[in-house]
Amino acid sequence: MANDMEKGETAETESAWELPSACGTAALPEDDEEEEAEESVLRGLSVLPVERCIRRPECARCGRPQKVCLCPFLPAHPLNVTTCLYIVQHPAEESRVLRTVPLLAACLPQDKCKVFIGRRFSEDRYPELAAVCRNPGTLILYPGMQAANLEEVACVPSQFPCTIIIIDGTWSQAKDIFYKNSLFRLPKQVQLKTSISSQYVIRTQPTNTCLSTLECAAVALALMEKNDFIEETILRPLQALCSFQLQHGAQVHHSKEHLLKNGLYDKPMPKNKRKLKKMELLVNNVKI
Numbered sequence: 626m627a628n629d630m631e632k633g634e635t636a637e638t639e640s641a642w643e644l645p646s647a648c649g650t651a652a653l654p655e656d657d658e659e660e661e662a663e664e665s666v667l668r669g670l671s672v673l674p675v676e677r678c679i680r681r682p683e684c685a686r687c688g689r690p691q692k693v694c695l696c697p698f699l700p701a702h703p704l705n706v707t708t709c710l711y712i713v714q715h716p717a718e719e720s721r722v723l724r725t726v727p728l729l730a731a732c733l734p735q736d737k738c739k740v741f742i743g744r745r746f747s748e749d750r751y752p753e754l755a756a757v758c759r760n761p762g763t764l765i766l767y768p769g770m771q772a773a774n775l776e777e778v779a780c781v782p783s784q785f786p787c788t789i790i791i792i793d794g795t796w797s798q799a800k801d802i803f804y805k806n807s808l809f810r811l812p813k814q815v816q817l818k819t820s821i822s823s824q825y826v827i828r829t830q831p832t833n834t835c836l837s838t839l840e841c842a843a844v845a846l847a848l849m850e851k852n853d854f855i856e857e858t859i860l861r862p863l864q865a866l867c868s869f870q871l872q873h874g875a876q877v878h879h880s881k882e883h884l885l886k887n888g889l890y891d892k893p894m895p896k897n898k899r900k901l902k903k904m905e906l907l908v909n910n911v912k913i
């Protein structure tokens with residue numbers, strides 16, 4: 626870690642506490658790549674001295690262990706927003722060590738941030754979610770060829786109150802949730818251009834341009850509400866969390882892209898030609 630920090634890199638630019646979700650324009654990696662990415666992130670997390678094994682008493686507001694409560698970094702009052710967020714969370718995400726959705730929820734009024742946990746969402750079992758998906762004002766944040774740029778969508782005045790659905794999970798979990806639930810293909814699909822908010826990007830696997838769920842939400846809300854203060858406010862607890870973890874011995878986590886480009890990739894190169902090709906593309910900045 627010391628070496629990494631000597632290079633002048635900070636938690637905000639190079640660490641990864643989150644796996645990518647509904648972000649950017651990067652194409653979805655293959656499953657094996659994702660598993661590797663997840664494994665790598667988990668390995669990074671294993672050095673964290675906090676929250677291992679035993680669940681300590683948690684703060685009711687931020688969901689963090691009481692000793693490392695992030696409430697001082699949360700807004701005194703929930704942000705005043707008209708856009709509503711529906712977070713669709715993969716069950717594995719709920720039990721992850723570093724969860725950011727509770728931080729997001731703590732920044733917003735209760736009725737503006739709803740979390741649904743699961744993998745399959747049928748009309749019968751989730752009538753509220755189904756109704757939201759059918760609402761003309763609803764958008765789903767998921768990158769792809771059909772996805773419009775949220776920045777452009779936000780500029781067009783709408784007669785409907787806006788709801789944004791964000792899928793919280795790893796790439797493969799998000800892909801599974803998006804494609805296997807027909808409900809989620811009803812809303813207009815949007816994506817964030819990754820240049821937005823690049824100063825805040827927490828770099829992560831598999832490329833340097835993926836945003837965490839909390840970051841996606843912060844950027845999306847700021848665009849919809851036309852208020853940059855919202856983004857700053859939501860990102861504040863995340864920045865505090867990252868710097869806290871770094872101060873307590875967590876390693877700066879580089880993306881595979883960064884490691885390959887800087888000759889720091891220390892794992893054996895794959896023998897499989899397809900995988901090798903993918904890594905080549907990653908180094909050459911080609912979207913894979």
Ligand SMILES: [Zn+2]
Nearest residue numbers: 684687694696
């Ligand atoms: Zn707290």
